[in-house]
Amino acid sequence: MGIVGEIGSEDIIAIIETLLAHQHKIAPLPPLKELYEEIAAVTKATPDDILKESKAIEQRVRRTILAAMINLANLGVVDYTNSEFEYYAPRYFDFKEIRQLMTQIEDHDNRKAKVNIKKFIQVLYSDILTKLN
DSSP states (O other): OOOTTSTTHHHHHHHHHHHHHHTOOSSSOOOHHHHHHHHHHHHOOSHHHHHHHHHHHHHHHHHHHHHHHHHHHHHHHHOTTOHHHHHHHHHHSOHHHHHHHHHHHHTTOOOOOOOOHHHHHHHHHHHHHHHHO
């Protein structure tokens, strides 16, 4: 999805590692806020710092997932029959949002999209568990 170099990709990896360490079920995942705070607690000590860092983690993750959406939407604009687009777009994102983003790209509008972090994390975690087993 082209997000390996994004700053928030490290936070996404930390979220998946946390889920794997606690051996969570695929559904339901724990609340995202709890995951953010657990990851923030690794580097921060005071409750205020943990709260600030957890909000920063959420923003980095949201921006990284938005970058993945934009990358896939661009791929869909160029070739919507591309196998990567067909696999990732409807699986990791709400297809309505991807399609709307594709239209915005074609019309050269501002790129705004609703990012569903929980769905993205849940599908990614599910895919990783499937590959591990």
